[in-house]
Amino acid sequence: MITVELIQGSPEWHAHRAQHLNASDAPAMLGVSTNFSRADLMRELAAGVPREFSDFVQERVIDPGHEFEALARGIAEGYVGEDLYPVTGAKGKYSASYDGLTLLEDTAWEHKRLNQALRDAMFDGCTGTDLPLMYQVQMEHQAMVSECERVFFMASEWKRVGNDWQLVEERHCWYTPNPELRARVLTGWAQFEADVSAYEPAPAAAPLPTGRAPETLPALSIQVTGMVTNSNLAEFKDNAMAVLGSINRELETDEDFANAEKTVVWCKGVEERLEATKQQVLGQTADIDAVFRTMDDVSAETRKIRLELDKLVTKRKEERRTEIGNNARRAVQDHIRAINDTLGEHGLPMPATLISELQAAIKGKRSFSSMQDAVDTVANNAKISASQTADRVRANVAILAEHPEHSSLFADRVSLCANKAPEDLRNLVKARISEHDRAEQERLDKQREQMRVEEAEKARKALEEQQAAAAAAAAPAVAPIASTVETPPAAVAEPVAEAVVQRGPVGVVTQAAPVATAPTAPRPVVKIKLGDINAIIAPLTISADGLAKLGFDPLPEKGAAKLYDQARVIDICNALSAAILRAANAWVQRAA
Structure with a gap:
């Protein structure tokens, strides 16, 4: 690791972060952060727009967190038994900022403000694997950069008493680096870089749709004295049909659905107002056929559109949910097909749990934008897992390729490459080859022994013949x-x-x-x-x-x-x- 002499939070420090893949961003990159989405991180890195926080978040969350970290440092040093130095380090394109690191860089310290999720996870005797995944991912990235042997994780809460701070609660545990999680982090960053390179900014997000009904129909004026003396029926009908005909029935965005739902309510109101006007006219005259026909026509059209929109909203909502899920599924399938083009007979199967995971991601989401973010996270995690599996399969194929003379021993090579870890496969290869060589040596030894016995038998017969000839000659x-x-x-x-x-x-x-x-x-x-x-x-x-x-x-x-x-x-x-x-x-x- 190369130590970078920068003050955390300084402009130079932010410039350094902008040029590296950072530990604090790793949870969002894998879609496991509760504070920042993968889509938000991608937009930030692709567009280069710095992250901003509200005054409330800055004053109530971030600033106290830094204060609590400084207060807890002495306690952490007591547990670790060494001094802990805040430092920023880099290793290639990866970077990490450490709340504390020992002089030999073999132990790191990470501090968080205590919250309920950490209280639930940090029970007596807990280890780093009991922590929420977002914290494990950050510490794994830190361990990858510094190559430390362990990370001391601490969460604390303090309160001010007069001019001093008083410790309210503190919990801690040890995190040990996890090779499998590290491989996932590395593969995840590779996929994220590819996604950032292909990123196309979406239009600026509009305010949350609230729905909009059509323009108000013109007032219907009717005066009767036993007969219609004055009305704007013709103009009213033409205007009403034009408004009803302009209602959008192509529902795609959240705004479209909000408008449609608002229009359904509006149509119901129009129907009610027309019925009220109709009853008013009936009270003035008993036989105004033209008035009633016009009002019935407008009311029928309004009711038709209301019912149509009501059904369409329900139908299109389900269709949009399906479209979002299918698009994510196809993205994963395309990714795996591209991988399989390079693997030949070792092609990867489609994830068996992908559909259920997509369904779980969509469930409970009220807006299509939130659905999209959720399924994108599931799809990206599936891509990362597939890439990891492909790397492992390629490593296994390379191991078997080292022994072409023993290829007949691995008729199950496809299954071995798909299911074995490289180190396990290497040990299995050695065992099979050793067993084969032993059996082959036994076969050769038996063959040589058979040849020796046959030669001895020939010698014995020759000697017997010689002995018989000698006996005959000596008679x-x-x-x-x-x-x-x-x-x-x-x-x-x-x-x-x-x-x-x-x-x-x-x-x-x-x-x-x-x-x-x-x-x-x-x-x-x-x-x-x-x-x-x-x-x-x-x-x-x-x-x-x-x-x-x-x-x-x-x-x-x-x-x-x-x-x-x-x-x-x-x-x-x-x-x-x-x-x-x-x-x-x-x-x-x-x-x-």
Whole structure:
């Protein structure tokens, strides 16, 4: 807020107000002020004519109000706990004059003269939301300009005792800024500026119509002495018919209706006077046919017009009430249609309560001008509400537009944009997208798990096929291995050459084809150390305990060295291969 160094009420202060949208005018702008109408404010701002007050209002209302404010300042400072400085501030095109503002501008003070409406609203424990709306609107505008956190509202009444003032009654409460009301104030000012720009001054208001009857008919003069000796019947009839024919039957304004009602009364009087004259003539003569026919003609025409006007007044009053209401309704409809042209599928519905609100505004109004002001206020409030709703819908549409890749998640976008506050919608969008991402991640995880299981199954089947092939290839090696060849007796003492052992692919152990031998004495055992066995199966290694678990025990020899029958080396290799294949199969099954 920019502080404006001006004295409230000075010409410079009034010039500043004329260039800004002011807090004290906000209630009238929204049509909720009991002191100044929206139409009056529009005329004032559009024409630039300063507001004037009568001496009575100035001396009895405004001046005491300023005095009471100064007297109450000390009491307010005691409640607030800080000094309160009167100040005028501006923020852009908006301005506000504060009865008091703290040094940090976080608390404002607004004072009013206590009246019965405030007494009824300011009960013990009341808050700012219990105050009449006109006061809430002014304080909301003030909070918008200063960005204060709260407003201390006080109403007081004082009386003079001698030369001093004495407090009669004081009430107070705290007002906290209301974001929804602030949005309404901002939208209301925007609509008001548009209305001021399009404003066309109406003709100066005429005094309140009192009604006017037609000019008085000429006096009817008849003299009889058994016969008509002298009369102005012809002139009277021509003049009377001309006057009756000139009566206005097109009723539009308050003045038209007042004239018509006055004319109805006048016609009734003419009928009565004609009847009285007729009776007077009858008293003078018994047979004056021309006189009676003339008087009957004028009387009949007068009665006809009286009855016609009486019905027309009633009918046109109802028609004018309907016209005023319909014009206001059409103005709101045109405004909403213009908004809907920019919203596409998010178009706003017409207000469901508009008709009942217009009817309530018209009810009890005695003049058409007061009806017009009342329905204009209802229509403008409906326009403001529609503009606010449109701004909220546009904000919601923009939020959804931030996530085009997730548009399928918001099939109910029209309903969401129409009914959700932007912040609520933003939270809903985050929740739906988060839930969607979680479900999508679960789907992908299941898909990956399925693919892994399928791959594991393929690997298991391939391993089983490999194992079956290895087992088939290793089957010939199961038969006992002949490690000796029959030799002549002279060569028995010579050791038989060790069979050549070859290592093939994993799971397949091959050996030299057995040499056919003839039955001989038991072969001598060729011993092999555990280290030599590990050298054969390198890079694998195995301990004596491992060989024992596979079913291969060492030879019963003395000493620490573990010796084995060399003829069983191929059996040891086959046993190792089978153990490795079993371990592989077990791992595949666990992984699946």
